[in-house]
Amino acid sequence: MELTRFEDAGKLVLAIAGKCTVEHAAALREGLLAAVATDPRLVLDISGVEEADITFLQLVLSTAHTVARSGGTLTRHGPVSQAAISAARVSGFTQTPQLTTFFSDEGRDG
Amino acid sequence: MSDIDPSIGLYVEETRELLGELERGLLELESNPGDTERVDACFRAMHTIKGGGAMFGFDEISRFTHDVETVLDRVRSGELPITRELLSLTLAAKDHILVLLEAPRDTAVDELRQASDVLLAAFAAYLPNGTAGHAQPALDQPAAGAATDDNPYACPAQSGPPGIYWVRLRPSATMLHTGNDPVRLLAELDTLGMVRVLRHGPLPALDDSDYDPEAVYGVFDLLVCTPCSAESLRDVFIFVEGDSEVSLTRIHTGLLRGSDLDELLATLVGQDEATIDAAQQRLEAHVAAKVAAIDVAKKKVQARTGPTEGEPAARPQPTAAATLRVDAGRLDSLVSMVGELVILQSRLRQAAKAKDIDAVAEVDEDLERLTDTLRDVALGLRMLPIGSVFSQFTRLTRDLSASLGKEVEFVAVGGETELDKTVIDRMKDPLVHLLRNSLDHGLEPPQERLANGKPACGRITLSAMHSAGNVVIVIADDGRGIDLSVVRRKAMERGLIAPDAEPTEKELFDCIFKPGFSTAATVSDVSGRGVGMDVVKRNIEALRGTVELESVLGQGARVTIRLPLTLAIIDGFNVMVGGDSYIVPLANLRGFQERFVNEVVRTVETLERMGELVPVVSLRRLFAVPGQQPVYERVVITETEGETVGFCVDRVIGRQQAVIKSLDDCYRHLKWISGTTINGDGSISLILDVPQLVRFVRSREETRLQATDPSRTLVQ
Numbered sequence: 001m002e003l004t005r006f007e008d009a010g011k012l013v014l015a016i017a018g019k020c021t022v023e024h025a026a027a028l029r030e031g032l033l034a035a036v037a038t039d040p041r042l043v044l045d046i047s048g049v050e051e052a053d054i055t056f057l058q059l060v061l062s063t064a065h066t067v068a069r070s071g072g073t074l075t076r077h078g079p080v081s082q083a084a085i086s087a088a089r090v091s092g093f094t095q096t097p098q099l100t101t102f103f104s105d106e107g108r109d110g
Numbered sequence: 111m112s113d114i115d116p117s118i119g120l121y122v123e124e125t126r127e128l129l130g131e132l133e134r135g136l137l138e139l140e141s142n143p144g145d146t147e148r149v150d151a152c153f154r155a156m157h158t159i160k161g162g163g164a165m166f167g168f169d170e171i172s173r174f175t176h177d178v179e180t181v182l183d184r185v186r187s188g189e190l191p192i193t194r195e196l197l198s199l200t201l202a203a204k205d206h207i208l209v210l211l212e213a214p215r216d217t218a219v220d221e222l223r224q225a226s227d228v229l230l231a232a233f234a235a236y237l238p239n240g241t242a243g244h245a246q247p248a249l250d251q252p253a254a255g256a257a258t259d260d261n262p263y264a265c266p267a268q269s270g271p272p273g274i275y276w277v278r279l280r281p282s283a284t285m286l287h288t289g290n291d292p293v294r295l296l297a298e299l300d301t302l303g304m305v306r307v308l309r310h311g312p313l314p315a316l317d318d319s320d321y322d323p324e325a326v327y328g329v330f331d332l333l334v335c336t337p338c339s340a341e342s343l344r345d346v347f348i349f350v351e352g353d354s355e356v357s358l359t360r361i362h363t364g365l366l367r368g369s370d371l372d373e374l375l376a377t378l379v380g381q382d383e384a385t386i387d388a389a390q391q392r393l394e395a396h397v398a399a400k401v402a403a404i405d406v407a408k409k410k411v412q413a414r415t416g417p418t419e420g421e422p423a424a425r426p427q428p429t430a431a432a433t434l435r436v437d438a439g440r441l442d443s444l445v446s447m448v449g450e451l452v453i454l455q456s457r458l459r460q461a462a463k464a465k466d467i468d469a470v471a472e473v474d475e476d477l478e479r480l481t482d483t484l485r486d487v488a489l490g491l492r493m494l495p496i497g498s499v500f501s502q503f504t505r506l507t508r509d510l511s512a513s514l515g516k517e518v519e520f521v522a523v524g525g526e527t528e529l530d531k532t533v534i535d536r537m538k539d540p541l542v543h544l545l546r547n548s549l550d551h552g553l554e555p556p557q558e559r560l561a562n563g564k565p566a567c568g569r570i571t572l573s574a575m576h577s578a579g580n581v582v583i584v585i586a587d588d589g590r591g592i593d594l595s596v597v598r599r600k601a602m603e604r605g606l607i608a609p610d611a612e613p614t615e616k617e618l619f620d621c622i623f624k625p626g627f628s629t630a631a632t633v634s635d636v637s638g639r640g641v642g643m644d645v646v647k648r649n650i651e652a653l654r655g656t657v658e659l660e661s662v663l664g665q666g667a668r669v670t671i672r673l674p675l676t677l678a679i680i681d682g683f684n685v686m687v688g689g690d691s692y693i694v695p696l697a698n699l700r701g702f703q704e705r706f707v708n709e710v711v712r713t714v715e716t717l718e719r720m721g722e723l724v725p726v727v728s729l730r731r732l733f734a735v736p737g738q739q740p741v742y743e744r745v746v747i748t749e750t751e752g753e754t755v756g757f758c759v760d761r762v763i764g765r766q767q768a769v770i771k772s773l774d775d776c777y778r779h780l781k782w783i784s785g786t787t788i789n790g791d792g793s794i795s796l797i798l799d800v801p802q803l804v805r806f807v808r809s810r811e812e813t814r815l816q817a818t819d820p821s822r823t824l825v826q
Binding site for chain 1: 281292296315323326
C-alpha cells in the first residue's frame, strides 16, 4: 500500500494505492489520522486501490465520521477503483448514509 | 409475457419445444419401451422444464413437474416398468404443463391447481412409498416465514422456487485473523441472486484509542432474492459459523422487486442490537404488509385488464408466431451478402461519379444476382421443416384411434420438407381436420377390415414433398374410400347438382368441399357434422393453395394439398388495363392469346383456344376502367380448379416478381385481390386472386342472367 499527500484547490488530498488489506490497516489508520489532523476537509483519492477488504472500508467510514464531526463531508479525488467499489457495494458500504455521496459521482471533488 | 422479461418468453418457447420432444419420446417409448436413451431424454426434458419453471416464476409448473420428474427418474433407474397407463398419464401431464405454461402468469386459478392435484394423485401411485405427494398441496402455499428445510432443491446446482431470504451476519471481531473476510463472503453471496445489504452497528471513531484497525465491526443484514436453496446460501458461511453469528430465514416465497427489498431492509435500520426473533418478527410483519399491498395492486390491474377471479384464465394468443429459431449458417450467409451489398453500393457510386455506363451496367448485373440470392436466403429464414407439425399428429392419431376403437399405423414421410412458417402455422387446423376424417370415416373397425380381407390395423400416411415450386402434402388412408353414389344422392338432396345431371367424378368430389355437406350416417364427437371440409378448402385457398380429393371405393382416399413455398413473394405477369396495373400469378397462368374487338364488348364472352371455347372476362368492363376500349386486346389464359378462363387486358408488360404487401383493412372485402405490390417505377399493382376472381364473375353473371333469362347459364 502507498500513501501520497498532495494539495488540490487548497485542500489536502490523500491518495491511497495498492493493496488495502488487513496487513496494512494499521498504517492506513495512521496515515488517515495524520491527514485529518492536517486538514479536516480531507479529500481521499482511492483510484489506485488494487485490493480492499473490510478493514479498508471501515477506515474510510470512520474517517467520514471524523470529518463529519468537524462539520465537513468526506469527498473524493478521481474515480473509485473497481476493487474498492466492488468491495463497498457487496458489503453495503455504498449505502451507508455517510458514504453514499463519497462513492457516488457527486462525491468526486477533482 | 415477453413484454415483461424476454427471458421468460425464451423459457416459454423452449418449454414448448421440450414438451414436443417429450411427447415424441413418450410415443416412441410406447412402441419401444426398452429404449433407455429415450427414457433419459424424457427425464432430462422434464428436469429442464421444472428447473426453468422455478427460475422464471412458473411456480405451479415447478410444483407439478416435481413428482412427474421423480416418476421418470424411477423409470430411468429401472425401478418402474414402462406401461401404457404410465405413458398415457405422462402424456396427460405434458398436456397439463402446456396449459399451465400458456395460462397467464400469477393467475394459476384454482381449477388449474386442482387439475394439477388430480394428475399428481394419479402419479402418487408410481412414487416410492413414503414420498407420495412430495409436492406441496397447491392450495396450501407456504406461509411467509415458513422454514424451508424440506426444500427439495437442496443442491446449489439445482434451482427451486425463488424466494427471499433474510441473512444476518454478525462477524466475530477477529474474523480476519482466521483468514476470512466479510467482504469476500458477501461477494460470494452476491453471485447467488439479487442481494441488498445493510451494514450497520457501532464503529469506533478514527482517533478512538479502542479502534482496532484489524478488527471487524458492525452487523450485516441482507435480503437475498434467489432460486437457490437455504443450504446453498448457508454454505457460503460454512467456515465462519463457529465464531461468527449467522442466521438465515426464508421470509417469502416468490419474487419481489429490488425497490421492495430496499424498503424492507430499511425497516431493520437501528435493529442491529435486536435479537434475531425480534428482528425477524418486525421484518415478517413488513413483508406481509408488502405482499398484501402487491396483491391488492395486482387485483386492481386484473379487474381493469385481465380475467376476473373465478373465470377461467383467458388463453393468451399463441406467441409462436412472434419468435423463430434460425439456423446460424443461414444468418451468416445473410450477413456476408449484406457485406457484398455494401461493396456493390460503393462500386456503383464510383461508376456514377466517373459516369462510366459500362461499369454501372456491370454493377446492375451483379446486383440482380445478389438480390436473387439475398431474397432466397432471407425467405429461407422463415422456412421451417413441416415435421414440427407432423409430430403432433402422431399423438392425435394415437388418442383418437383409442377412443374410436380402431387400430391405426400412422406414417409421416418428408418431415424435413421446409415451408414458410406462416403457412405451417395456418395449415395445422386443416390437417387435423383431414386426419380426423380419415380416422373416423375412412378407416374401418378392425372386424370390418378383416372381413374385407384387409389387415386389422389401418394405415394413414402423411407425406410432404417439394414439387414444381410448391409443397405437396398428401394424406392417404387405406380405408373404405368414398362411395360416389352416396355423394351423388346427398348432393342431389341438397340441391348441389341437378337431378338429371351427369356430374363427373371430380365434380362429385368437389361437392364434398361445399358447406354443410356430409355423407356420414352418424355424427360423432370426432367428425361427421358436415362442418369443416369447406373450411379446410377456404383455409388452404387463403394460403394460395389448392386441395384435391381422390378415392377408390374399398381401397381408401387421398387428399392432395398444394401450397406455395412462401407467402411473401410470388412470380407473376404484370398486365395493364387502361392506367391500372395488375399481377396475374404465374401459378395460374397458362398462356396468352389476343383478340380483335369489333363490336360492343360484354363482360363475359367466349374465345376459341385449341379447338375449345373458353370463357373470357373483360377486366376493363368488369372493373369499369375508364378510357377508350382498344380494338386489339391481349387475353391472359389462366387455369383454376380445373377450368380455363381468359382475362382480357390492354397490354402485357412482362414477368415480374411481386413482393406482396397486404391490403389495408378497408379493402379486405375485395376477395379477388390477394394483395398489392410496388413496381419498379414506384406505381402500385394489384395482385389478382384468380380463383376468387372467377367465382366473383360467375356469381355476378349468374345473378344477372337469372334475373333476365333463367334458362341461360354461364359457360362452366
